[in-house]
Amino acid sequence: MTLAAWLDQVISPRARLAVLGAGVFLILAPFFPLWQITMFAGQFPEGLRLSIYAHQLVGGNGGADLQGINILNHYIGMREIHAADFVEMKFIPFALGMFFLLGLRTAVFARVGQVVDLTALFGYFAAFSFGAFWYRMYSYGHQLDPEAPIKVAPFTPPVLGHQHIANFDVYSYPGLGSVLLAVFVLGLGAILFVEARRHGALRS
Amino acid sequence: MLRRIVAIGVAAGMVACAPSGAPQPGQGSRLADAREAAQRTFVPPGQQDEFYLFYSGGHSGQVYVAGVPSMRHIATIPVFAPYAATGYGFDEESRKMLGGYTWGDVHHPAISKTAGDYDGRWMFVNDNANNRLARIDLRDFKTRQILGPIPNSSGNHGSYKGVLSGIKIDSATGEMTMGWQIVTPPFDWDLAATGREISRDWVVWSSYNTERATGRLEVTASQRERDYITFGHWRRAAAAAAAGKGKIVGGVRVLEPREVSGMMYLVPLAKSPHGADISPDGRYVVGGGKLAPYVTVYEFEKFLQAVQANDTIGSEDGIPVLRYESIKVAEVPVGLGPLHTQFDDQGYAYTSLFVESAVAKWKLGPFTGNDSALVVAKMPVHFSVGHIVAAHGDTRHPVGRYLISMNKLSKGRHLKVGPSQPESSQLIDITGEGMTMLYEAYTEPEPHFAQLVRADLLKPIEGYPKAENRDPNAIWAAADARVTRRGNVVEVKMYAMRSYFSPGELEVQQGDSVIVHLTNGEQERDMLHGFGVAGYNINLVVDPGETKTVAFRASTPGVWPFYCTNFCSAMHQEMQGYFLVKPRAGATASAAEPAGN
Numbered sequence: 001m002t003l004a005a006w007l008d009q010v011i012s013p014r015a016r017l018a019v020l021g022a023g024v025f026l027i028l029a030p031f032f033p034l035w036q037i038t039m040f041a042g043q044f045p046e047g048l049r050l051s052i053y054a055h056q057l058v059g060g061n062g063g064a065d066l067q068g069i070n071i072l073n074h075y076i077g078m079r080e081i082h083a084a085d086f087v088e089m090k091f092i093p094f095a096l097g098m099f100f101l102l103g104l105r106t107a108v109f110a111r112v113g114q115v116v117d118l119t120a121l122f123g124y125f126a127a128f129s130f131g132a133f134w135y136r137m138y139s140y141g142h143q144l145d146p147e148a149p150i151k152v153a154p155f156t157p158p159v160l161g162h163q164h165i166a167n168f169d170v171y172s173y174p175g176l177g178s179v180l181l182a183v184f185v186l187g188l189g190a191i192l193f194v195e196a197r198r199h200g201a202l203r204s
Numbered sequence: 205m206l207r208r209i210v211a212i213g214v215a216a217g218m219v220a221c222a223p224s225g226a227p228q229p230g231q232g233s234r235l236a237d238a239r240e241a242a243q244r245t246f247v248p249p250g251q252q253d254e255f256y257l258f259y260s261g262g263h264s265g266q267v268y269v270a271g272v273p274s275m276r277h278i279a280t281i282p283v284f285a286p287y288a289a290t291g292y293g294f295d296e297e298s299r300k301m302l303g304g305y306t307w308g309d310v311h312h313p314a315i316s317k318t319a320g321d322y323d324g325r326w327m328f329v330n331d332n333a334n335n336r337l338a339r340i341d342l343r344d345f346k347t348r349q350i351l352g353p354i355p356n357s358s359g360n361h362g363s364y365k366g367v368l369s370g371i372k373i374d375s376a377t378g379e380m381t382m383g384w385q386i387v388t389p390p391f392d393w394d395l396a397a398t399g400r401e402i403s404r405d406w407v408v409w410s411s412y413n414t415e416r417a418t419g420r421l422e423v424t425a426s427q428r429e430r431d432y433i434t435f436g437h438w439r440r441a442a443a444a445a446a447a448g449k450g451k452i453v454g455g456v457r458v459l460e461p462r463e464v465s466g467m468m469y470l471v472p473l474a475k476s477p478h479g480a481d482i483s484p485d486g487r488y489v490v491g492g493g494k495l496a497p498y499v500t501v502y503e504f505e506k507f508l509q510a511v512q513a514n515d516t517i518g519s520e521d522g523i524p525v526l527r528y529e530s531i532k533v534a535e536v537p538v539g540l541g542p543l544h545t546q547f548d549d550q551g552y553a554y555t556s557l558f559v560e561s562a563v564a565k566w567k568l569g570p571f572t573g574n575d576s577a578l579v580v581a582k583m584p585v586h587f588s589v590g591h592i593v594a595a596h597g598d599t600r601h602p603v604g605r606y607l608i609s610m611n612k613l614s615k616g617r618h619l620k621v622g623p624s625q626p627e628s629s630q631l632i633d634i635t636g637e638g639m640t641m642l643y644e645a646y647t648e649p650e651p652h653f654a655q656l657v658r659a660d661l662l663k664p665i666e667g668y669p670k671a672e673n674r675d676p677n678a679i680w681a682a683a684d685a686r687v688t689r690r691g692n693v694v695e696v697k698m699y700a701m702r703s704y705f706s707p708g709e710l711e712v713q714q715g716d717s718v719i720v721h722l723t724n725g726e727q728e729r730d731m732l733h734g735f736g737v738a739g740y741n742i743n744l745v746v747d748p749g750e751t752k753t754v755a756f757r758a759s760t761p762g763v764w765p766f767y768c769t770n771f772c773s774a775m776h777q778e779m780q781g782y783f784l785v786k787p788r789a790g791a792t793a794s795a796a797e798p799a800g801n
Contacts, residue, residue: 062669064727071702071728075775149775 001199007113009199015191016107019115022187023103025180026096030054033175034092035133037157039069041167048072050081051175052133054092057083076166077148078140088132095125112195119188126181134159232565232581232638245631245643247274255595256657257608258327259629260310262650267313267329267340272595272606272656275631275645283338283347284308284331291734291745292347295752301350309333311652312395315342316378320400320486320600324661326378337371339378342662351380355454356387366391367458368409370441384445385458386436386468389521390416392425394478395544398438400486400600403504405439408489410473410480414520426495430472430528432520433480433491433500435507440467462522469511470520472528473500474535479544483553483568484600488533492542492555499542499555501534501571533571536578538564543590544653546597548604548634552580554597556589556609563592563609563632565639583639585609585630586617593654594634603658607632607639610651618646627651666729668749675751677721682706694758695719700733700746700768701726703775710781714761714788723751734769737783745770761787 001009011019033051038060040047048068049060059066070080083089099122106114134156142154155165158172174182236244247253253271258281261268265285269278285307286293293302308331315322327340336352357367366388372381391411399406414431417424441459444450444467450459461468474493481490489502509515510530518525541559548554553568565581589611595603614628626646633640670680679685679697685706686697694716699706700723712718724733724746735744739760746752767780 061727064667067726068728071726149778 006196006199007111007116009112009195011110011112011115011191011195012198015115015195016110018187018191019103019107019118022184022191023100023107025184025187026100026103029177029180029184030093030096032177032180033058034177034181035172036175037170037172039168039170041169044168053089054096054177055089057081057086057089073140075148075150076152077145077150079143079145081140086136088129088136092129099125112192112199115188115192115195119185119192122185122188126185130159227564227579227582230582230584233583233640234638235641236633241640241642244633245273245275247271247276252659254659255606256659256662257593257654258313258315258657259593259610259647259651259654260313260329261648262311262652263307263309263333264648264650265308265310265331266648267310267327268648268651269345270645270647271659272608273631273642275629275643277645277648279345280648281340281345281347283310283329283340284334284336284350288743289745291743291752294743295754297752298347301347303350305334305336307333308336313653313655315655315657316373317599320484322596322599322655322657322661324657324663327655328373328380337380339380341378342664344665344668348378349380351382354382355456356385356458364390366393366411368393368396368436369456370438370445382456384441384450385453385456386441387458387460388434388468388523389414391432392421395480397480397482397489397598399482399504400484402508403482403486403489405437406504407436407438408480408482408491409434409436410477410491412476412478426476428475430474431477431493432470432525433473433477433489433502434523435469435471435489437467440464460522466511468523469507470523470525471502471507471531472525474498479542479555481545481547481598484547484602486600488568490545490553490555492544494541494543494558496542497540498535498537498575499545500532501536501568502531503533503571506531506533533569534575534578536566537576538566538579539582544592546592546594546607547602548594548597548607549602550604552634554592554594554607554634556592557582558588558590558612561585561587561589561611563589563607563639565634581638583609583632583641585611586628586644587611587613587615591651591653593656595656595658597656605633605635606656607634608654608656610647610654612650614646617644667727668747670727670749673723673749673751675721675723675753677753678723678751680723680725693717693719696721698722698735700724700735700779702731702773703768703779705735705766705768705779705781708781709784711784711786712758713786714758716758716785717755718758719753719755721751721753722746724748731772732770733772733779735766736769737764737766739764740783742766743769758783758785761785 033053035052037050038047048065051058102118106118137159138156141156158170163170253274255272257270257272259268267281267283271278282292292298310329311332313327313329316326324342327342329338335354335357336350338347339349341348354369368386370383372383392413394410396407396409410433412431413425415425415427444459444464445457449464450457473491474496476495477491478494479492487504491500510526515527515530516524517527538555539557539560541557543556543558545553545555551568553566555564563583563585564579566579589609591610592607594607595605609630611628614625627650629645629647631643633642677697679699682699685699688695694712698720722735722744726748731748733746742754744752744754762785764783766783768776
């Protein structure tokens with residue numbers, strides 16, 4: 001079977017359900033943080049926590065940690081972190097809704113090609129969002145006020161992993177929201193794999 | 205005053221009165237081996253104590269908080285005296301609460317109870333000197349109300365008439381208001397305890413100087429062999445007041461015992477009693493006659509029977525005096541100078557012995573007539589114990605484990621600090637049959653009663669959430685800071701944040717009235733900011749999320765620095781500004797007068 005022919009095949013009823021099931025993970029993702037940044041220091045044994053959701057920034061300790069992080073950052077001249085500055089928080093929820101609608105469309109019309117489109121578009125969206133996140137971190141760490149009380153060399157806060165900055169150990173890791181999104185995209189991948197085997201596309 | 209009794213006790217030959225069968229000091233008790241004591245009291249860095257100890261600071265006017273078993277002082281809660289360390293008495297709210305007084309004499313802290321057990325909501329303390337009461341909110345460990353001076357009453361000791369006051373407490377807010385008063389013969393009233401279960405509607409008071417003497421009381425008030433413990437039915441008093449009985453004196457409804465039947469009974473109690481305590485189950489009342497070698501145990505049921513049977517031996521100004529023998533079930537020979545009694549969870553009672561300088565441990569029944577067999581152990585303490593406190597030792601469900609002996613004299617057991625000596629408090633393990641001395645600490649003058657409460661019962665906050673701040677002058681951004689002038693009144697909404705004040709400069713004319721509302725915009729634990737103004741005797745300390753107001757007159761021209769007094773950050777020293785008072789035309793600059801007010 002040619003690739004073009006395979007893309008026009010109808011996926012199995014079970015695969016349709018699986019697409020819908022993956023869509024549920026997509027819908028759940030905004031309820032959990034996509035990313036979590038935690039800063040520990042001697043005088044912050046419980047850490048200052050920042051949770052980045054699809055649509056909001058939430059400081060730990062009832063919101064107080066976001067203010068705490070901004071107060072500390074002001075000493076090195078970093079801009080205040082505000083949810084309003086994150087344009088991503090406007091497009092990500094919209095995009096997630098769009099992907100869910102695409103998922104519904106895929107479940108109804110059920111062409112292999114639609115599953116491929118959904119997977120590829122979502123992959124691009126995820127990569128773009130991660131890139132935007134990295135660039136935002138880079139900007140925060142590089143656009144420092146030259147009149148700051150404490151002068152530090154420009155830096156990029158950790159995007160993934162651990163970094164030691166001044167007296168802080170900073171950890172930055174994906175949150176449960178991102179895990180749910182990963183399940184969504186891996187689910188789509190698995191559907192494609194199964195469908196490819198079913199249609200013998202992998203052999204030709 | 206109590207200190208003088210040491211001399212009397214010995215002079216009166218009271219040692220000879222001690223029954224021979226009772227344990228002598230040291231019996232059944234021991235000093236813990238140093239390693240054992242260290243293990244049991246050591247709380248490693250970063251770990252926390254199991255109990256809060258709230259002890260009254262006597263004439264320091266404050267309440268102190270320590271951890272047990274470490275006995276480490278953790279915090280001071282200012283109540284009746286200004287305390288610059290937390291800015292208490294400098295801001296308008298606390299200054300008004302203090303009402304011009306700069307001291308008080310804190311005697312008895314009481315944590316609020318529900319169904320006889322601590323509920324951890326508030327702590328009430330009294331000021332023995334100026335007849336006031338204060339409420340500390342245990343949510344934030346702050347004094348929130350001072351009631352008084354209570355009318356018609358002056359101190360707890362001595363007057364032309366005795367007056368007992370019933371204070372109404374709003375069970376939702378803790379707010380205290382004057383309830384009613386009972387006018388009594390001119391005894392000196394001492395301690396009170398409220399009942400539980402069978403005794404739930406009753407309160408007992410101890411009184412001395414039933415001689416009604418004046419002059420040199422140490423002699424004149426010590427003539428009778430028995431004074432009284434008073435049983436009062438507070439519900440009947442409240443009902444009589446609500447029904448409009450008695451008369452209004454000084455704005456308070458004052459009841460005469462003879463006009464309200466069944467409200468008050470006197471029961472003889474051996475000489476010059478001090479403590480009046482009720483057993484956890486409410487069945488027994490223990491009275492400590494401080495100039496007698498035993499405590500008297502009364503059974504509440506027998507008291508009710510005596511009331512029923514009108515088993516009286518006379519009256520005092522219309523108050524029936526019930527027959528002692530009908531009500532008492534034991535005279536427990538605990539030792540010399542018994543004062544206060546606390547209880548544990550194993551059926552033991554503990555009584556402080558001032559004269560003997562010891563704590564006695566004794567069995568709270570069964571009372572079979574062999575009273576001296578009830579005393580099981582004695583622990584010498586150093587020296588001259590006043591109050592003792594056991595964990596939840598005045599509640600329906602005592603916890604046991606620890607007892608603290610709050611001694612009036614330390615007599616040089618500590619590093620020498622000159623003639624002004626601290627008091628000592630000693631931690632005693634009370635598990636098992638005997639008592640084991642574990643530790644001692646030197647407490648601020650001067651502990652009277654205390655409360656020893658399980659740490660997990662209290663859940664204090666560690667900052668004020670912004671959303672909770674109801675102060676109309678609160679601001680949450682430097683940009684919202686404002687200076688508003690109306691005539692010669694300058695009102696400032698100021699913002700404090702690491703590490704600046706906004707505005708950082710204030711300019712006024714000499715003679716202006718200045719009102720500063722300072723909001724600490726922090727939401728982080730322990731980020732307190734101070735506001736000390738040089739030359740003006742002002743020091744606010746504002747907690748995270750809190751707004752405080754100070755009002756003063758810009759009386760003295762000059763440039764007066766203000767700065768953050770409570771260390772906050774690496775830029776703490778930079779957290780400063782100045783207050784410029786421009787001389788009025790014709791006025792000349794002079795040296796600063798502390799006050800401004």
